[in-house]
Amino acid sequence: MIKRMEGMGFEADLVRWVESFKEERKVIMSMDGNEGDSMDVEMGVPQGSPVSPVLFVIYLSGLFGQVEEKEKECESEGIFFVDDVAWVVEGEDVGECIQRLERCAAEITIWAKKNACQLDIEKT
């Protein structure tokens, strides 16, 4: 995330703030009317925060360039809505479409692995 934000040319104070915002987070779990001790949260951004969605969008923005660049001849196009991804391709017949989609999917998987991003296979 930090590398990505610096690469995108954000001001240093803002990048520093994001780093500080992300690190050393804690959560106090409460359930069935009980409240526990504070526990460490080692990754991620808190889902209730107003910055989280925008950070998530920045985090995923790297995926576009990579797939569209690497598989140029597939002429694919990615469309995201926050965490929902749709990858569109065009071809002369179904077989060609499937082939192209498979190549894109492989590229997406590579990106996801490199960026420690997990795709929910069960929901796909």
Added chain:
Amino acid sequence: MGLIKRARKEGEASQQQVKKQRSNLRRMIRQSKTEMWRKFLSSATRDQVWQALRYTKPGGQQTTESLRSRTGEVATSWEEKAQLIKEEAFPKPLKGVERKAQEEGGEMWKKITDKDIQVAVFDGSVKKASGPDRLVFKAIRLLWEWDSQRIINIVKMSCRLGIHPRVWKEAQGVVIPRPNKPDYGVAKAYRVITLLKCLGKVVEKVAANAIAEDCERRRLLHDGQFGCRKRRSAIDAVGRMMKRVEEAWGRGNTAAVLLMDVKGACPHVA
């Protein structure tokens, strides 16, 4: 309520009148509720008395059932259950430490105006739940009326130093069951709502706006990225996809779409 709103829109009533009518309406509802309850109690039959007693007890509070971990152990105490759900909701990172940000410099904080901060305080609903400190937005708005300079200084300093104070990084994690799950004996069937401290959220909101503005101004995001961007709704995303498909059809070609879901958006941002 609809009538009141319409009167206000068409300029038949002043803001003050609307407020008064609205509170009148609420009072009426409250009074008739109380009246109904009294009637019910005074005319209750033998069975209805027990029904009435049940109504007075706080509802909805049930104990979560025992949970099985992935390794097959059973968690019965609430501490064990909370631990399991926490591990499911907040994953551990797969990779090592990331690179550190620059320790000095940056001029973003200079662009943040008092007005931006005021908007962050007064935007959003006052009804949002508070974090572990129990300070709701209403309290923060009162603080703004009283000493806005203090809030402004805190926000600007936090951005300039690039430090989000530790007290704002501790959230309350409230466990609620996800609806319609086949098995409530596993941690996956529950979700954790993280409640943050409201004053911290003011700083976060200011930072979020600064990042989003920068993204749009310098065109950092891809055209196909929708969601939490201004003037780009889910409908637009679907529209863009359909347009692409129809274009392909227009050329006599076939189009195919691969739909995927990124796992647990927020908890996985590395």
